Amino acid sequence: MSLPEVLTRPLTLPVLASPLFISSGPELVAAQCQAGVIGSFPALNARPVSLLDDWLAQLREENAAYAAAHPDEIVAPFAVNQIVHRTNDRLDQDMALVVKHEVPVVITSLGAREEIYDAVHSYGGIVLHDVIDNRFAHKAIEKGADGLIAVAAGAGGHAGTHSPLALIREIRDWFDGPLALSGAIGHGRSILAAQAMGADLAYIGSAWLTTPEANNSADYKQMILESGADDIVYSNLFTGVHGNYLRGSIVAAGLDPTDLPVSDPSKMNFGSGGNTKAKAWKDIWGSGQGIGPLTESLPVKDLVAKWKREYDEARSDLLSTLGV
Ligand SMILES: Cc1cc2nc3c(=O)[nH]c(=O)nc-3n(C[C@H](O)[C@H](O)[C@H](O)COP(=O)(O)O)c2cc1C
Numbered sequence: 001m002s003l004p005e006v007l008t009r010p011l012t013l014p015v016l017a018s019p020l021f022i023s024s025g026p027e028l029v030a031a032q033c034q035a036g037v038i039g040s041f042p043a044l045n046a047r048p049v050s051l052l053d054d055w056l057a058q059l060r061e062e063n064a065a066y067a068a069a070h071p072d073e074i075v076a077p078f079a080v081n082q083i084v085h086r087t088n089d090r091l092d093q094d095m096a097l098v099v100k101h102e103v104p105v106v107i108t109s110l111g112a113r114e115e116i117y118d119a120v121h122s123y124g125g126i127v128l129h130d131v132i133d134n135r136f137a138h139k140a141i142e143k144g145a146d147g148l149i150a151v152a153a154g155a156g157g158h159a160g161t162h163s164p165l166a167l168i169r170e171i172r173d174w175f176d177g178p179l180a181l182s183g184a185i186g187h188g189r190s191i192l193a194a195q196a197m198g199a200d201l202a203y204i205g206s207a208w209l210t211t212p213e214a215n216n217s218a219d220y221k222q223m224i225l226e227s228g229a230d231d232i233v234y235s236n237l238f239t240g241v242h243g244n245y246l247r248g249s250i251v252a253a254g255l256d257p258t259d260l261p262v263s264d265p266s267k268m269n270f271g272s273g274g275n276t277k278a279k280a281w282k283d284i285w286g287s288g289q290g291i292g293p294l295t296e297s298l299p300v301k302d303l304v305a306k307w308k309r310e311y312d313e314a315r316s317d318l319l320s321t322l323g324v
Helices: 026-034 049-069 091-100 114-121 134-143 164-172 188-197 206-210 218-226 247-252 300-321
Strands: 015-017 039-042 078-083 105-109 126-131 147-151 179-182 201-204 232-235 243-246
Touching (some): 015 026, 015 039, 026 039, 026 049, 026 300, 091 114, 105 114, 114 126, 126 134, 134 147, 134 164, 164 179, 188 201, 188 300, 201 206, 206 218, 206 300, 218 243, 232 247, 243 247
Parallel strands (some): 015 201, 078 105, 105 126, 126 147, 147 179, 179 201
Antiparallel strands (some): 232 243
8 A cells, every 4th residue: 555645755764753742842843844754742732722723833834934945955744643532621622723724644542533533534634543452453444544653562651562573563464554663762773673674654752852842851851861771660550551651750759660559540540640649741751661872962953863874874784784
């Protein structure tokens, strides 16, 4: 199957920047698009709802102005993430704005709903739905999603437990549409690995939290730069859904990361609290396992340029290993 037109436009790297609750706003997304990778943010980050209207207009204008001033550079499209969950009471209002601004790519999480897909298709947009297993992948495509984001073990925020090798293979066995791989990608070589596995795009989240353009605290940025895979704790305590978090932030909240209680999933409270006094995302910091290669805070453009060098080097190493 050929990819939808919006995903075939040239990119600096085959990367879709994932939405980051609280941390991704117009500054980060504009920098991602202007570095030539698809940027994204959760609609819920724009508060109140009217701010979403402003952000969407601003992003379109800024990217168009940048493209006009830099005709030789790649400016990528952007995506908006909708949390399709009963706790999201803004979904209808946010979707109306997505339709008004004809957002080219919509990322849905935590629920697959036909009316969302229909709304995006009404103006020619596409929807990528994120899934942690093959069963949810089937459901999303049956309901009308155009593509999938396979969220494998080691991803930041809410994450699955499947190996990326297993998950991509199972999905690719029956689905040849747009597919992104999410989880622990923080190096150019890993972007090439995602393609080698069968994904069209690498879906990257935690790495952006080290950039000056991301809307997270300096302490959070520094903890990511100093941490590696050993410092990531997988727990469902904070939102009711299993996810990966920085050990240091759990300790700072007065909890023992080696002895966290298991939470009751029916008490899920995504994004506005959690099952402890410490608030998920604000006090308990999400991060995936792929942060080891990130040792300095680079502006988005420089981070993408670094990944591009690593990617090109990995590609030529691979071709020479294969004797091509
Ligand atoms: C701090 C943080 C916040 C996140 N917020 C969201 C969100 O609002 N919506 C969403 O669909 N995914 C969210 N994610 C998950 C990402 O979309 C993505 O699956 C993940 O970051 C990819 O793994 P990586 O962090 O190892 O690159 C978040 C991840 C992190 C680390």
